[in-house]
Amino acid sequence: MSAAPPALPVFVPGDYKTDLKPVWCPGCGDFGVLTALYRAMAELQLTPELTAVVSGIGCSSRLPGYVETYGFNTVHGRALPLATGVAVSRPDVKVIAVGGDGDGLAIGGNHFMHSARRNLDVTYILMDNEIYGLTKGQVAPTTPTGDKTKTTHYGNPEPAVDPCELAISFGATWVGRAFSGDLKGTVELIVKALRHRGFAFLNVMSPCVTWRGDDQFKSLKAKARPLPAGHDVTSRFEAFKFTRETDVLSTGVLYDVKSPSLNDRLDTIKVTARAGAPLVTVPEIVKTFLPSF
Amino acid sequence: MSRRDLTIAMVGAGGDGIVTMGDILSQAGARNGLNVIKTEAYGPQIRGGESSCVVRLSPSAIYEQGDAVDVLVVFSWADFGRFKGEVQPAPNAVVLFDEADPVARTREDLGIGADGHWLAVPFSKLAGDAGAKGSKNVVGLGVLTALFGLAEETIRRAVVKRFGRKKAAVGELALKAYEAGLVHGGTLPPMPERGLTFTPGPAKLLMSGNEASALGALHAGCRFFAGYPITPSTEILQFAEEWLPKMGGSVVQTEDELAAIGAVVGASFAGVKSMTATSGPGLSLMTEMLGLASMAEVPCVVVDVQRGGPSTGLPTKSEQSDLWQAVFAGHGDAPRVVIAASDVEDCFHTTVEAFNIAEEFQVPVIVLTDQSIGQRRETLDPTRLVHDVVDRAVPTAEELVEYKRYRDTPDGYSPMSVPGLKGGIYQTNGLEHDEFGRPASMAHVHETMNAKRYRKLKPIRDRYQRARRYGPAKADLGIVCWGSSKGAVKEAVLMAEERGEKVAAFIPQMIFPFPVKAFEEFRASVRQLLVIEISYAAQFYKYLRTFTTLPDNTIIFKRSGGKNLTISEVDDQIRRFFASGSQQKGAA
Numbered sequence: 092m093s094a095a096p097p098a099l100p101v102f103v104p105g106d107y108k109t110d111l112k113p114v115w116c117p118g119c120g121d122f123g124v125l126t127a128l129y130r131a132m133a134e135l136q137l138t139p140e141l142t143a144v145v146s147g148i149g150c151s152s153r154l155p156g157y158v159e160t161y162g163f164n165t166v167h168g169r170a171l172p173l174a175t176g177v178a179v180s181r182p183d184v185k186v187i188a189v190g191g192d193g194d195g196l197a198i199g200g201n202h203f204m205h206s207a208r209r210n211l212d213v214t215y216i217l218m219d220n221e222i223y224g225l226t227k228g229q230v231a232p233t234t235p236t237g238d239k240t241k242t243t244h245y246g247n248p249e250p251a252v253d254p255c256e257l258a259i260s261f262g263a264t265w266v267g268r269a270f271s272g273d274l275k276g277t278v279e280l281i282v283k284a285l286r287h288r289g290f291a292f293l294n295v296m297s298p299c300v301t302w303r304g305d306d307q308f309k310s311l312k313a314k315a316r317p318l319p320a321g322h323d324v325t326s327r328f329e330a331f332k333f334t335r336e337t338d339v340l341s342t343g344v345l346y347d348v349k350s351p352s353l354n355d356r357l358d359t360i361k362v363t364a365r366a367g368a369p370l371v372t373v374p375e376i377v378k379t380f381l382p383s384f
Numbered sequence: 385m386s387r388r389d390l391t392i393a394m395v396g397a398g399g400d401g402i403v404t405m406g407d408i409l410s411q412a413g414a415r416n417g418l419n420v421i422k423t424e425a426y427g428p429q430i431r432g433g434e435s436s437c438v439v440r441l442s443p444s445a446i447y448e449q450g451d452a453v454d455v456l457v458v459f460s461w462a463d464f465g466r467f468k469g470e471v472q473p474a475p476n477a478v479v480l481f482d483e484a485d486p487v488a489r490t491r492e493d494l495g496i497g498a499d500g501h502w503l504a505v506p507f508s509k510l511a512g513d514a515g516a517k518g519s520k521n522v523v524g525l526g527v528l529t530a531l532f533g534l535a536e537e538t539i540r541r542a543v544v545k546r547f548g549r550k551k552a553a554v555g556e557l558a559l560k561a562y563e564a565g566l567v568h569g570g571t572l573p574p575m576p577e578r579g580l581t582f583t584p585g586p587a588k589l590l591m592s593g594n595e596a597s598a599l600g601a602l603h604a605g606c607r608f609f610a611g612y613p614i615t616p617s618t619e620i621l622q623f624a625e626e627w628l629p630k631m632g633g634s635v636v637q638t639e640d641e642l643a644a645i646g647a648v649v650g651a652s653f654a655g656v657k658s659m660t661a662t663s664g665p666g667l668s669l670m671t672e673m674l675g676l677a678s679m680a681e682v683p684c685v686v687v688d689v690q691r692g693g694p695s696t697g698l699p700t701k702s703e704q705s706d707l708w709q710a711v712f713a714g715h716g717d718a719p720r721v722v723i724a725a726s727d728v729e730d731c732f733h734t735t736v737e738a739f740n741i742a743e744e745f746q747v748p749v750i751v752l753t754d755q756s757i758g759q760r761r762e763t764l765d766p767t768r769l770v771h772d773v774v775d776r777a778v779p780t781a782e783e784l785v786e787y788k789r790y791r792d793t794p795d796g797y798s799p800m801s802v803p804g805l806k807g808g809i810y811q812t813n814g815l816e817h818d819e820f821g822r823p824a825s826m827a828h829v830h831e832t833m834n835a836k837r838y839r840k841l842k843p844i845r846d847r848y849q850r851a852r853r854y855g856p857a858k859a860d861l862g863i864v865c866w867g868s869s870k871g872a873v874k875e876a877v878l879m880a881e882e883r884g885e886k887v888a889a890f891i892p893q894m895i896f897p898f899p900v901k902a903f904e905e906f907r908a909s910v911r912q913l914l915v916i917e918i919s920y921a922a923q924f925y926k927y928l929r930t931f932t933t934l935p936d937n938t939i940i941f942k943r944s945g946g947k948n949l950t951i952s953e954v955d956d957q958i959r960r961f962f963a964s965g966s967q968q969k970g971a972a
Contacts, residue, residue, distance in 0.1 A: 144811075163812055165676055165813070180607070180651035204639070
């Protein structure tokens with residue numbers, strides 16, 4: 092007698108929502124990212140207990156508290172190191188790292204470089220508002236030159252970085268750009284990023300109404316437009332053409348190539364190291380310290 | 385009377401094969417069941433440069449590198465000069481040096497008395513004549529074998545194994561050099577009374593403290609290791625990288641120490657036992673994450689192989705000056721556990737213990753070792769490498785009903801869920817949080833949760849009052865030290881006992897929480913205390929005063945690192961104490 096197959100759980104976006112109320116200001120772009128994330132997770136039917144959301148510090152880094160998966164809001168700049176530990180030690184867990192531009196590009200910049208280079212099995216969503224929001228309005232690595240902030244009273248003297256340009260340079264195998272005001276587009280890009288094997292970097296322009304005013308939202312909305320059809324996602328050169336834009340904000344998949352992920356490579360090492368032998372035990376290792384002659 | 389031990393030092397330039405010579409001597413000793421301690425020292429050069437190696441062999445137990453060496457082999461006096469104060473021959477030592485050395489030294493320069501031997505040996509010439517020009521070291525082994533009755537056949541096999549592993553012909557040439565040394569040694573004045581008398585026993589393991597630390601981690605079930613190379617801890621990372629994949633585990637050499645411990649905390653959050661290893665400057669970078677691990681109550685183990693500091697300090701030399709950093713460094717009130725290893729075998733046990741405590745109580749645990757035990761090789765009895773392993777408890781079905789990750793329990797530790805456990809989903813953070821893990825910055829929550837986190841230290845203190853105590857139950861002098869100072873102190877205590885002096889020693893393995901009760905019992909059992917440590921600032925002495933009281937007449941012996949604590953330094957302190965008549969003055 093064959094039993095009926097157990098019904099597969101069907102997750103709807105609301106299933107990924109916790110009871111915790113976001114601390115974000117009304118109108119914050121991060122709400123759009125969070126909603127898009129719920130929808131993307133539902134679209135992929137991610138198993139909540141086999142998903143981990145890890146962040147550093149900042150407004151956007153509060154996000155793990157709002158997602159009904161295993162979550163860890165860690166310390167400033169260290170989302171990716173923590174995510175590294177989860178992703179490498181538990182390849183069965185889907186790891187999503189989230190954070191802001193200060194967290195990921197200033198204090199955590201070194202980790203960004205190396206996580207991308209390793210092709211870490213992590214989807215990294217950076218919510219870029221071009222400002223330090225949680226500490227109330229200081230200049231960030233993505234703040235445009237000349238902008239006045241709490242720490243650039245006379246205008247920002249420094250040039251900004253383009254996070255997507257960095258990600259491609261560092262070796263990320265999937266790089267996309269979204270605008271949180273475009274919910275549908277953001278959902279689509281998060282889905283694609285989550286489907287990618289290896290390091291997927293999604294920069295979401297996520298306006299800060301509190302410290303950068305309505306202008307930022309309006310300007311982004313006016314500038315956002317999809318990448319041209321036929322954009323060659325496998326070409327770094329083509330992808331770079333859509334970085335450091337000023338008058339437009341090209342959204343979509345800038346870069347997407349296949350390459351073994353860190354876990355793929357570590358799996359290969361495990362196979363090579365064992366060379367068909369069973370797992371080594373500690374007593375066997377101890378024996379190698381006995382003089383044998 | 386036969387000798388209790390024999391300490392041989394070798395000094396030369398890079399390329400003289402000093403380390404290989406020491407390796408063969410110590411492997412042969414281990415093969416024959418002798419107790420061996422081998423230390424190496426180098427100049428700062430990446431390749432080449434001066435190197436020295438000291439091997440102490442004994443049929444009975446030894447706990448420390450011998451002080452003044454019995455035998456000194458010098459291939460180059462110029463290089464010997466660079467180890468001033470580090471390699472010291474005894475006044476009655478046998479000194480063998482290359483007769484072709486352009487630099488001349490006299491026995492007076494080295495303080496070799498009439499009962500010593502000053503012997504020029506044609507090491508280079510003999511090696512050249514044997515057709516193995518670079519084999520001065522093997523010639524040296526032959527001379528030493530002949531002079532001191534070392535195990536000729538065992539050394540011969542060790543030489544073949546070492547040199548013949550790639551090309552049999554190279555092994556044969558090395559054997560010729562060995563035979564040449566044996567023959568030449570036969571022409572020198574025989575000194576059998578200086579050799580070791582022993583019956584070969586079962587072979588022993590020959591292992592470094594760093595290897596033992598790594599092995600302890602694997603034994604404890606560590607399956608994820610992240611690290612960043614830093615002298616003198618790097619061998620732990622290398623060992624993990626070699627063996628973990630064969631055990632199904634993974635290693636990541638991260639971009640810095642911040643990432644190393646970050647990945648460790650991440651992997652542990654994910655349910656996998658994890659560790660990193662570093663030295664003082666790296667521990668400084670790891671400090672922020674110790675706070676997070678403490679706050680989020682994530683188990684993690686950090687081995688700190690101390691070196692001379694501050695800053696870059698003395699990367700290749702030992703010191704006990706990370707004590708305060710290990711116990712106190714960090715922002716906020718962040719409970720952690722600090723354990724200290726005192727020898728190579730202890731590196732194994734303390735690391736397993738660190739995992740046991742970390743996993744059960746969900747705290748960061750720091751294991752303090754240092755360069756002197758981390759990088760020295762020591763013989764171990766293979767049957768001693770056993771230690772019970774504690775695994776992390778999985779929340780019960782009952783605990784998963786309205787699961788509270790940070791349930792405020794009587795012992796302070798709460799059931800920890802891991803990814804994959806369906807009813808155990810939680811979100812945690814470095815923010816102060818309530819029992820569910822939700823951010824909460826109210827004063828009363830902070831007070832409650834601080835109390836919960838600190839409460840964990842009590843069962844740890846109660847269950848792990850680990851300290852060693854040597855000497856008689858009642859003593860005139862009670863030495864207190866920690867970590868690698870144990871070896872020299874233990875030997876000095878044994879020497880005092882032979883003289884009929886009552887000296888005891890107290891050496892805590894558990895540094896924080898400090899085993900106050902055990903210490904106070906010790907304090908009450910001795911007339912006067914002597915605190916010994918390798919820290920200019922007397923960190924341990926001041927640390928003791930933080931958690932207990934010390935009598936005003938407590939003697940302090942402390943100095944900077946760079947040179948390991950010697951038996952004679954401790955012995956001097958003991959002799960001085962008894963010579964001063966202090967023991968007559970009554971209880972402190």
